[in-house]
Amino acid sequence: MLTRPGFPGQVLFDAADLHAELPHPLVAGVTGRLLEVLAWAQHYLCGPHPDLGRKGPVCPFVQGSLDRGVFYLAVHRGDTLDPDDLDALLAGYRDWFTALEPAHGPAAQFKTILLTLPDLPDEIARVQVDSAQARLKAAYTERGLMIGEFHDGPPAKGGLWNPDFRPLHSPVPLLAIRHMVPSDFPFLADDPVTLGAYLSRFSGNGPVALRRQVAAAATRFGLDLPAQIQEA
Numbered sequence: 001m002l003t004r005p006g007f008p009g010q011v012l013f014d015a016a017d018l019h020a021e022l023p024h025p026l027v028a029g030v031t032g033r034l035l036e037v038l039a040w041a042q043h044y045l046c047g048p049h050p051d052l053g054r055k056g057p058v059c060p061f062v063q064g065s066l067d068r069g070v071f072y073l074a075v076h077r078g079d080t081l082d083p084d085d086l087d088a089l090l091a092g093y094r095d096w097f098t099a100l101e102p103a104h105g106p107a108a109q110f111k112t113i114l115l116t117l118p119d120l121p122d123e124i125a126r127v128q129v130d131s132a133q134a135r136l137k138a139a140y141t142e143r144g145l146m147i148g149e150f151h152d153g154p155p156a157k158g159g160l161w162n163p164d165f166r167p168l169h170s171p172v173p174l175l176a177i178r179h180m181v182p183s184d185f186p187f188l189a190d191d192p193v194t195l196g197a198y199l200s201r202f203s204g205n206g207p208v209a210l211r212r213q214v215a216a217a218a219t220r221f222g223l224d225l226p227a228q229i230q231e232a
């Protein structure tokens with residue numbers, strides 16, 4: 001269990017904490033639900049799916065995050081949540097995420113924080129989670145971060161390889177914070193702000209297989225292309 005220095009209300013739990021059922025007011029009465037999230041990550045996100053449309057796990061980064069011990073769950077309690085309060089709550093974990101070790105190097109890309117909302121009624125959570133992700137996505141990408149939305153709906157976004165597959169469902173509503181990686185291009189290509197953040201972050205070092213698509217998207221929005229892509 002990690003507590004952010006100077007912010008006693010911001011706490012991160014890892015798999016060992018949840019299995020040990022640590023006595024903490026943030027997890028009182030909801031440890032079982034948080035263990036569901038952990039099992040979902042271990043078995044669903046880390047495993048293949050027949051509807052995914054490609055080989056490999058549903059999320060290619062979660063196993064690395066779990067293996068390195070940098071997969072964390074944060075918990076917000078309460079059955080109501082104002083959008084401004086949710087944005088502020090996420091900002092706190094976002095800033096902590098940036099400073100949290102490992103802050104640099106290859107291992108840093110595997111850091112993940114899931115802000116879980118175990119008390120929020122499903123019908124409220126679906127709206128709040130989707131709205132927060134849409135509101136904050138551009139600002140997070142400008143910091144080199146991704147924010148993802150998950151709930152039981154599931155969110156309406158289809159899979160990249162099979163648009164009829166809706167991969168973002170979860171047993172507990174949550175928002176995920178992680179580092180942007182080169183393969184995130186398809187999630188960022190439909191907006192000049194998010195695409196610009198991608199181009200400035202990776203300077204043409206994204207997957208070679210995506211370079212034509214990156215070039216086409218940049219041209220569509222009138223954005224400058226890194227030299228590596230221009231030469232591809």
